[in-house]
Amino acid sequence: MINAFLRTLGDGLAFGYDxxxxxxxxxVAWFSWYIWKFNIRPALHPTEPKEMPYWIPSHGVQxxxxxxxxxxxxxxxxxxxxxxxxxMGQRLYIVTSPRDxxxxxxxxTTLTFDELVRDMMLSFGASEEGVRRMWxxxxxxxxxxxxxKVLAHAGEDYYRQQFQPGHRLNDLWTDMQGRLSASLQxxxxxxxxxxxxxxxxxxxxxxxxxxxxxxxxxxxxxxGDRLLQIxxxxxxxxxxxxxxxxxxxxxxxxxxxxxxxxxxxxxxAAFRSYFALPPGERTGATWVVDTLETEMRRIGxxxxxxxxxxxxxxxxxxxxxxxxxxxxxAYLINDSELLTAxxxxxxxxxxxxxxxxxxxxxxxxxxxxAYHEALRCHTASASVRSVAAPTDLGDVVLDVGAKVxxxxxxxxxxxxxxxxxxxxxxxxxxxxxxxxxxxxNFRPFGGGTTFCAGYHVARREVFTFAAIMIHRxxxxxxxxxxxxxxxxxxxDVRKPSLGVLPPLAGDDMILNLRERCxxxxx
Numbered sequence: 001m002i003n004a005f006l007r008t009l010g011d012g013l014a015f016g017y018d019x020x021x022x023x024x025x026x027x028v029a030w031f032s033w034y035i036w037k038f039n040i041r042p043a044l045h046p047t048e049p050k051e052m053p054y055w056i057p058s059h060g061v062q063x064x065x066x067x068x069x070x071x072x073x074x075x076x077x078x079x080x081x082x083x084x085x086x087x088m089g090q091r092l093y094i095v096t097s098p099r100d101x102x103x104x105x106x107x108x109t110t111l112t113f114d115e116l117v118r119d120m121m122l123s124f125g126a127s128e129e130g131v132r133r134m135w136x137x138x139x140x141x142x143x144x145x146x147x148x149k150v151l152a153h154a155g156e157d158y159y160r161q162q163f164q165p166g167h168r169l170n171d172l173w174t175d176m177q178g179r180l181s182a183s184l185q186x187x188x189x190x191x192x193x194x195x196x197x198x199x200x201x202x203x204x205x206x207x208x209x210x211x212x213x214x215x216x217x218x219x220x221x222x223x224g225d226r227l228l229q230i231x232x233x234x235x236x237x238x239x240x241x242x243x244x245x246x247x248x249x250x251x252x253x254x255x256x257x258x259x260x261x262x263x264x265x266x267x268x269a270a271f272r273s274y275f276a277l278p279p280g281e282r283t284g285a286t287w288v289v290d291t292l293e294t295e296m297r298r299i300g301x302x303x304x305x306x307x308x309x310x311x312x313x314x315x316x317x318x319x320x321x322x323x324x325x326x327x328x329x330a331y332l333i334n335d336s337e338l339l340t341a342x343x344x345x346x347x348x349x350x351x352x353x354x355x356x357x358x359x360x361x362x363x364x365x366x367x368x369x370a371y372h373e374a375l376r377c378h379t380a381s382a383s384v385r386s387v388a389a390p391t392d393l394g395d396v397v398l399d400v401g402a403k404v405x406x407x408x409x410x411x412x413x414x415x416x417x418x419x420x421x422x423x424x425x426x427x428x429x430x431x432x433x434x435x436x437x438x439x440x441n442f443r444p445f446g447g448g449t450t451f452c453a454g455y456h457v458a459r460r461e462v463f464t465f466a467a468i469m470i471h472r473x474x475x476x477x478x479x480x481x482x483x484x485x486x487x488x489x490x491x492d493v494r495k496p497s498l499g500v501l502p503p504l505a506g507d508d509m510i511l512n513l514r515e516r517c518x519x520x521x522x
Contacts, residue, residue: 047397049093051084082396088251091402093387096410098440100393104385104404105448111385111404113450117152123248124312125268130305134296151295159313159453162288169456172286176221176457177354177464183213184468186515195510203478206329206509210322211239214461218317224284226277231270237263242319246496264311271307271314288313317454321461323500326489328374328466330509331425333475334488338427342366346467361463369431371462375444376412377425380497383408383446408443417441471516478510486510 080097095101104111114135121131134152149157162168182188186202193208215235220228228234241263248260274282275293289310296306332339345364349357361367383406391398398404413422417439418429430436445452452458469475477486489503 047395048399049082049084049396051086082393082398084402091399093398093402093404095393095404095406097394098411101406101411101443101447102440103393104383104406107391108449110387110389110391111398112388113383113385114152115386116384119251120249120312121152121309123251124264125308126305127302127308130301130309133299133301134309136299151299154295155292156453158288158291162286163453163455163457165456168287172221173358173457173460176217176461177357179217179221180213180461180464181354181468183217184465184472186472189513200514202513204511204513206511207326207503208508210325210329210465211235214322214325214465215239215318218321218461219314220284222286222313222317223274223289224282226282226284227270227274230273231266234267234270237266237270238314238318241267242315243502245315245319246498249498250496267311267314268307271310272303275303275306275310320499321458323502324374324378324458325462325465326503326509327378327491327500328371328462329469329475329511330489331370331374331427332466332470333477333509333511335427338366338370339470339475342370342466343470347471350467350471357464357467358460361460361467364463364467365434366427366431367463367467369429369434370427371459372430372437372442373425373427375500376418376429376442378491378501379412379444379499380407380409380493380501381444381446381452381499382406383448383450406443406446408446411441411443414441473513474516476512478512480510 080100082093082095082097082100085092085094095104118131118135121134122128126134135150137150162172189202189204189209191212193204193212194202195205196203212235215238216228219234219238231237241260244257244260244263247257248264254261279290292310293306296309301309332342342364345367346361349360349364352360385404385406387398387400387402387404389400412418415422418436418441419426436442445455445458480486486509487507489507489509491501492504493501495501
């Protein structure tokens with residue numbers, strides 16, 4: 001009966017009825033669909049999350065134009081009940097209630113992360129056979145722990161062992177901290193970061209400085225020096241990839257993502273050359289890199305798949321810290337009182353040298369508070385789960401095949417938790433109430449099984465970068481050519497993101513640096 005109606009309607013749309021224009025019939029059909037989709041059907045299925053209405057058959061255009069606005073709950077009266085979107089044919093449930101998010105963290109049976117990881121492996125260029133082997137179970141004869149897990153899951157354990165507090169993190173951090181400190185020496189600040197040098201003053205691009213120092217230090221500390229020797233432009237390539245990586249995450253067709261795919265291919269080529277070398281010619285990599293390579297080769301992965309899969313940790317390790325440091329320094333330079341207050345905390349800590357510096361910086365409350373506020377203002381991280389079976393969530397039921405998206409930025413701007421001025425950076429917010437950093441509304445690093453394993457090293461990188469910068473240098477805004485004051489960089493909140501938001505394209509902060517007369521670090 002329904003098929004007969006659709007065939008009849010189709011004929012009418014094609015040829016019109018008794019002189020009635022086809023576009024009028026189309027209007028009637030569209031209006032009928034809209035009423036059914038967003039009024040009648042929800043009333044017949046009250047346990048399904050309500051779907052935000054759209055005028056064309058997808059939220060895709062709105063989502064890619066302004067993802068944060070799409071996640072807004074204003075259409076539903078700003079309540080925090082789960083609601084649905086349709087993007088590129090995929091049904092998404094948007095969850096913004098701390099209680100619902102906690103329930104999702106606890107559900108590891110009907111809500112899974114595995115499908116997303118498989119898709120990401122394929123998106124980074126791994127073969128179907130290579131991905132199958134990563135998920136092949138059980139594993140036997142491995143060289144390290146987690147022998148009863150597929151390598152895809154065991155790898156998560158290896159990352160935690162590397163990046164959570166312990167001797168492996170200490171070894172990595174000693175190397176990374178030394179490299180970061182060296183890259184911030186006066187004579188080492190060169191290249192594209194420096195716009196001019198005059199009268200012992202260097203004028204620099206803050207964004208370029210953050211990229212060149214942090215990305216090169218972290219990459220070499222994790223993979224050893226050989227990777228950047230093989231691919232000297234890898235940092236620049238990574239920046240291009242990172243800026244366009246949302247196209248990979250949301251599976252834009254290749255003709256709309258050539259820039260991202262070209263950058264990803266260059267990253268793959270660098271790792272292909274790197275892993276083709278004998279281990280003795282690429283020493284200095286961390287335990288997790290050596291362990292994962294050994295295990296990948298043991299299960300029979302080809303070098304193509306190994307090189308493809310290592311693009312993922314490169315992205316995770318480097319994708320957020322340089323942008324967070326950019327915002328952190330930008331806020332310090334924009335507020336002279338805040339800069340003076342934090343400098344008074346970090347000067348004694350940095351003057352004692354690098355050994356034990358990370359612990360001393362944790363005792364700088366204003367440094368820590370500003371870090372948390374920068375995270376709150378500029379993090380757009382999100383967790384994703386696949387619905388493997390019908391799942392109760394409060395008073396709604398999530399359908400099989402849909403994706404669940406937890407956009408944490410929606411939590412960070414909850415005025416009932418963080419105050420009425422949530423749209424502004426307020427350095428005193430976490431200083432006056434340090435417990436806010438433990439709130440279930442504060443999730444810059446996610447939670448549950450997908451809590452970011454790199455939390456500790458990222459925190460140390462930001463603290464160390466900021467502390468060394470303001471300890472070693474007098475820093476102030478460079479004058480513009482027109483003589484007008486520099487405008488504070490605008491945050492690009494519209495671009496889909498799973499991490500720290502960048503400034504709008506073209507926005508930067510141009511700084512003057514001059515060496516300070518301070519006690520030399522021991």
